Amino acid sequence: MKKSVTSAVTLLVLAAVGSAHAMSNQEAKQLAIAAYRGNPTDLDRLETSANRGNMQAQFWLGAYYGSESDPTKAVYWYQKSAAQGFLPAENNLGMAYHNGQGVPQNYTKAVAWFQKAATQGYAAAEGDLGMSYQYGQGVPQSYTDAVFWFQKAAAQGLAGAELNLGNAYKRGQGVRQNYTEANKWYQKAAAQGFAKAEFNLALSYYDGYGLPKNDTEAVYWFRKAAAQGIANAEYNLGVAYERGQGVPQNYTEAVRWYKKAAAQGFALAEYNLGSAYYHGLGVPQNTKTAIHWWKKAAAQGGPVGKNAHKNIVIVESRKSN
Numbered sequence: 001m002k003k004s005v006t007s008a009v010t011l012l013v014l015a016a017v018g019s020a021h022a023m024s025n026q027e028a029k030q031l032a033i034a035a036y037r038g039n040p041t042d043l044d045r046l047e048t049s050a051n052r053g054n055m056q057a058q059f060w061l062g063a064y065y066g067s068e069s070d071p072t073k074a075v076y077w078y079q080k081s082a083a084q085g086f087l088p089a090e091n092n093l094g095m096a097y098h099n100g101q102g103v104p105q106n107y108t109k110a111v112a113w114f115q116k117a118a119t120q121g122y123a124a125a126e127g128d129l130g131m132s133y134q135y136g137q138g139v140p141q142s143y144t145d146a147v148f149w150f151q152k153a154a155a156q157g158l159a160g161a162e163l164n165l166g167n168a169y170k171r172g173q174g175v176r177q178n179y180t181e182a183n184k185w186y187q188k189a190a191a192q193g194f195a196k197a198e199f200n201l202a203l204s205y206y207d208g209y210g211l212p213k214n215d216t217e218a219v220y221w222f223r224k225a226a227a228q229g230i231a232n233a234e235y236n237l238g239v240a241y242e243r244g245q246g247v248p249q250n251y252t253e254a255v256r257w258y259k260k261a262a263a264q265g266f267a268l269a270e271y272n273l274g275s276a277y278y279h280g281l282g283v284p285q286n287t288k289t290a291i292h293w294w295k296k297a298a299a300q301g302g303p304v305g306k307n308a309h310k311n312i313v314i315v316e317s318r319k320s321n
Contacts, residue, residue: 023049025056032060036067050077055084062092071102082113090117091125098128098137107138118149126153127161134164134173143174154185162189163197170200170209179210190221195228202233215246226257234261235269242272242281251282262293267304270297274308278315287315 035043049057062077075096081089094113097106117125130149133142153161166185169178189197202221205214225233238257241250261269274293277286297308
């Protein structure tokens with residue numbers, strides 16, 4: 001399955017150029033924020049500056065329309081800004097083509113815009129270009145080229161690129177497999193609060209890959225990722241409480257985290273939540289509720305779904321006998 005590249009709007013704090021109508025990037029950003037909060041006066045000021053050709057205002061007016069779910073207008077202003085060489089606009093225009101927002105989806109055009117910004121050292125574009133090579137979207141798939149661009153973006157501290165570089169080392173894609181090096185990059189991204197890196201670092205501590213196995217450290221990082229809503233981290237935190245690994249055993253806490261992950265449709269959490277209700281661990285015993293959660297897990301198929309279905313069959317056959 002093709003995966004969408006995602007990118008945060010990364011700022012270049014540049015001085016506006018040109019006439020008396022010049023507006024700095026920071027000023028344009030603040031007007032866009034105020035406009036998003038419902039201030040029509042600031043929106044008028046932003047539009048006036050954009051119409052007079054200020055590339056920062058054009059970019060942030062595009063960002064405003066993007067936040068207002070008007071991708072066609074967003075692309076219009078990104079194009080205006082990108083035509084003047086504003087790197088964030090070039091990258092966001094690439095994102096629009098990549099995701100088919102405001103323009104027909106076109107990976108080749110997306111890559112062309114990513115490359116324009118990336119070759120000028122714009123970190124977000126370097127990361128997005130790396131993802132394009134990672135998945136072969138608009139370019140032939142090449143893990144080596146993906147790593148090349150991830151390294152450039154990671155050298156500028158882009159957390160997503162640090163995560164992707166860690167993944168490349170963990171999987172041995174485009175570089176020789178090296179768990180220690182993978183964890184180095186996970187730690188860099190996790191230090192910036194990047195949830196997926198926090199989760200991957202937790203797994204490294206839990207499994208002992210490239211780091212000494214340490215359940216306490218694993219729980220620490222699972223908790224940080226879970227606090228940001230990573231379902232797999234919520235599930236693993238539940239497992240830690242159920243087994244007493246890195247934390248005192250606590251079935252009630254285990255159920256609390258399973259519920260959070262199950263609410264996001266995480267099959268393993270649905271399965272374990274069903275088992276908790278069936279055995280009365282952390283919640284009052286309730287076979288009906290157990291079957292409810294097992295059915296949710298079963299509906300997702302796979303090995304977890306098959307096991308859930310078996311449980312349902314066994315329990316229902318006992319009820320009929």
